[in-house]
């Protein structure tokens with residue numbers, strides 16, 4: 001009797017389990033999201049690299065939960081800050097390589113495509129550079145910086161952002177210290193310098209707002225002039241600090257087509273999508289902008305606890321549409337990198353207004369995959 005009773009119980013239980021499995025499998029993602037791939041990089045591996053910018057704690061392996069997301073989901077890394085001039089060479093010829101060495105080692109250990117960001121950039125530069133007025137002196141420092149970094153990581157860093165943000169919004173050249181002291185030719189010179197020290201690394205031009213018509217035109221002109229003058233340039237990095245509705249998919253597509261026509265690969269290098277109101281009319285990522293008068297303003301920080309479902313869906317749809325477009329142009333795109341791993345540490349919590357709660361990435365503050373992640377993972381893939 002007892003024996004029979006047990007057998008019946010086991011049978012009943014196994015029927016329930018089978019039923020649950022069948023519901024999961026045939027729900028087509030409506031009840032429970034069943035992603036066929038286990039990770040983002042795996043999903044897109046036939047088309048382009050997928051990566052993230054990583055911060056110091058992640059480089060030093062102090063953030064276990066982020067590190068496991070990184071290892072599982074990404075096959076390319078960018079250094080969020082540790083390779084920037086102010087950190088790596090704060091004083092003339094005094095280099096600090098501890099963090100950048102660990103960053104590169106992390107990439108090597110995990111067989112990832114390693115990005116160097118950024119050799120020449122007017123922001124986050126060492127103070128001493130800002131006071132140099134003499135072109136020969138500045139060129140010596142530029143040469144020393146580029147040759148030291150590129151040689152140290154020769155054969156290890158796969159792509160260098162040689163120049164970051166050299167353009168104004170109207171497409172003219174930005175009046176950076178480099179332009180002011182060295183003149184227009186600095187662009188061609190620094191690309192040639194980087195190539196000289198590692199001829200097999202890919203060399204990129206990186207900037208924000210490259211889906212805005214005027215700036216896109218300026219970038220095309222810049223790339224064409226590098227090409228005409230015999231400087232090597234392999235790719236253009238569209239930073240992609242975007243909003244829910246801007247730039248439009250049409251403008252993004254126009255940029256993909258326009259840049260690839262020049263013979264360079266297109267990369268989306270700093271993808272994140274802000275869901276918060278913006279304090280100014282112009283979009284972008286000018287890091288020096290900081291709207292102090294808005295700090296603590298509740299209107300500017302509407303979701304301090306969590307993101308309402310309707311907004312989660314909007315973000316997911318935006319990501320889905322963007323990745324559909326990336327897949328449509330998969331042979332023109334070589335890399336898609338998110339600017340951060342989880343919402344918790346996104347720079348958009350503190351820029352352009354400090355102390356807000358933003359939700360721009362695919363993993364939430366509890367390191368969980370968001371709706372946007374699942375939408376991307378459930379995209380139908382092209383047949384070829």
Ligand code: XIL
Pocket residue numbers: 080081164239270285287347
């Ligand atoms: C940002 C970092 O994420 C922040 O931590 C830092 O305080 C400022 O810079 N464009 C770039 C990146 O090329 O290097 C910037 O990164 C974001 C805008």
